[in-house]
Amino acid sequence: MAVTIKDVARKAGVSISTVSRVINESKPVSPEARRKVIKAIDELGYRPNEIARSLVTKKSNVIGVIVDDIGSSYVAQIVRGIEEVGHMYNYDILLCSTYGDKEAEERFTQLLLQKQVAAIILLSEIYNEEVISYLKYASIPFVYLNKYYNVLESPTVRINNYLASKKVMDYLIKCGHKNIAYVTQEKDIELTVEKHKLQAYKDSMNELKQPQTIYKIDGHTITKGYEFGKKIEKDIRTNKITAVFCCDDEIAIGLINYCYDNDIKVPDAVSIVGYGNISIASYIRPKLTTIMEPYYDIGAVSVRKLSKILNNEKPEEETIELPVQLIVRDSVKDLDI
Amino acid sequence: MAVTIKDVARKAGVSISTVSRVINESKPVSPEARRKVIKAIDELGYRPNEIARSLVTKKSNVIGVIVDDIGSSYVAQIVRGIEEVGHMYNYDILLCSTYGDKEAEERFTQLLLQKQVAAIILLSEIYNEEVISYLKYASIPFVYLNKYYNVLESPTVRINNYLASKKVMDYLIKCGHKNIAYVTQEKDIELTVEKHKLQAYKDSMNELKQPQTIYKIDGHTITKGYEFGKKIEKDIRTNKITAVFCCDDEIAIGLINYCYDNDIKVPDAVSIVGYGNISIASYIRPKLTTIMEPYYDIGAVSVRKLSKILNNEKPEEETIELPVQLIVRDSVKDLDI
C-alpha cells in the first residue's frame, strides 16, 4: 500500500494539516515540527498523491494535447515545444492522436475535460468548426493550431503566410527567375492558408508582368509530390518553367526525388522551393531551400499563452504571429551567375 | 461551476448511487430510473470527473511514457504505437521527454508515480541502472525500451540484433561483396547492442575468410555520419572496401550525403546499408537498404504487455523479441550483375 499523508503525520507525531503545510509551504510551521515531518517523509519515501490533490484544489497542471499524428515530423516538433516549455511551467502533457478523425477530436476533447485538464492544445489538419464551438462552450482555455485551415475565430499561434510566400517569390525573382510555377492544393483553397499564399504568388507575378502557372494537387505527402512530377515534367523540359514553388516541403521533396529518378538536375534544370522546413529538408540532396515554419516555437508559445491565461495574467491578443525565415540552401539556381 | 453527480441525482430525482450505477453499469437499475438519469445527464451535459473517480477506484487508466526526445523520428513512431494501441485498450498517455538527462528520468518517474499512472513505459537512450531499480522498487508495471543499451534485467520489447546483422551480412555476401566494412560505435560496445551486431559481422567475415574492417564513430546523428565520410573516403576510392554496413540509419544517410557531395556514386562506387529504417531512409536518394526495426510495433506490443499485466492475465516472458526484416532498396549494388 502506498504511504499517505496520514502515515507521515502519525510517524512525525503531528496532525495531517501540519504535514500538508510543510509540503505546500502554505503556512508557517515551527522548525521543530517541520524537521520531524521532513524526517518522516524521507524515511517513508512519501510522495503526495496528485490525484487527491487536484480533486480538492480543482487544478490539474496537466495540459491536454490533441494532435493529428504524433508520427508526423512537424507535429512531433510542435509537441516537443509544448512538452519542453510546458515542463518549465510545471505542466504535464496528456497526449491524444486523432489521425484526421473529426469525431475523435470531439471525443478526445470530452475525455480530456473529464480528466480535468487545465487547458487544451488542439493541433488539427482538418476543417472542424464544431470542436471549436465545443471548446468555447466548455469554457476551457485552449489554443487551436492548424497548418492548413483558417477555422473560425479562435486563439491560435501561427505565421503570416502571405508574407512568407512573398519572401519566397522575392528570392526567386532576385535569382533571375521569371517563369515561376506555384503548386497549390486542390481542395478548399478559400478556407485554407493557400488563399494567402496563392495571393502572394499572384501579386508577385503581376508585378513581374509574367503569366501565372498554377498547378493543383490533392494531398501533402512526399508520394503525392513524386506523382506530381509526371505532370510537370514536360513543362520543365521545355523550359516553360524554371522554378517551382511548392506549397509544402513534402511535395517539394517528392518532386526532387522524381527529378532525381528521371535525370532532371535540380537546381540546374529546375529550381524548387518548399514550405515548412521539415527535418528531412536539410538531409535530402540537393538540400531544400524553404520557408522555415517555427514549429518548436509554435508549441512553446502556445503553452506560454495558456500559462498566462491560467495565471490570470493580462489577456493576450487571440492570434499570435511568429516570424518566418527563408532558409536558403541548394535547390534554387541563381540564373544571373 | 461544473455539473456533478449530485446535480444529476437531484434533477433526476434519484440518489447519487443510482446515477453512479447507470454511468458505470455496475448494478441493475430499473428502466424507469435509468431513463430519468440519462435524461438528466443529457440535459445537464454531465461528464463524470475522472480525477474523483480514480481517487476512489485507485485506478487511473493513464500510462506514463518517458521518452528521450519526442522530436526524434523513431521515438515518435514508438509513441504512435503506444498511443494508438493504448487508446484501443482505453489508456491515455502522459508524456515526458528527458533529452538524455539521467536525473530527469528519475524525476519524471517520481512525477508519474505521484500522478498515479497505472504503468510506465520508459524509452531511454542512456545507461541508467538506477531508474530501473527505482521502477522495480516502486513496484509499478513497466516496460523499458532502449535502442542502444542492454541495461540490467528488465521487461522489454526489442529485436534480435545478432540475427538482424546476420541478415544484412548474408545479403551483402549474396550480392558478391567481400570487402565489407562495419561502422560501429566508439563507446560502451560491451554494454550495447553493438556487441551482438559486431559479433554477427565478425562471424560472417570469418566464414567468408576475409579480413575485418571496423570503424568506430561517436554518435548517432546524420552529421556524424557525414563527418565520417572524410575518414572512409580513401578506402572507398582505393576499393579497399566495396560495402559499408552502418550500425545506424542516420550514419548511413550522413555517409550517403557525403558521397553525393563528393562525387562518389552510391551504390556504384560503394554500397551502403543502414540499420533502423527511419522514415527518411526511403526518401533520400539512393533509397537506403536497411534493417527495419518495427518501431510502431515495439510501442504497440509494449502497451499490450502492460495491459495484460494490469488485467492480471498470465505473466509473459520478460523480454519480447519482434521479428526484423531487411528492406532491400537501392543503396547496395549486386556485383554479380
Next chain:
DNA sequence: ATGAAAGCGCTAACAT
C-alpha cells in the same frame, strides 16, 4: 503554530 473537521466528486459496501 497547530489540530479538528468539512468536503472535493465519486464508488462501493451496507441497509432496506
Next chain:
DNA sequence: ATGTTAGCGCTTTCAT
C-alpha cells in the same frame, strides 16, 4: 432496486 453512508488522500477553513 434503491438510498444512506463511509471514505479515497488531500487542502483548507475554523477554532484554539
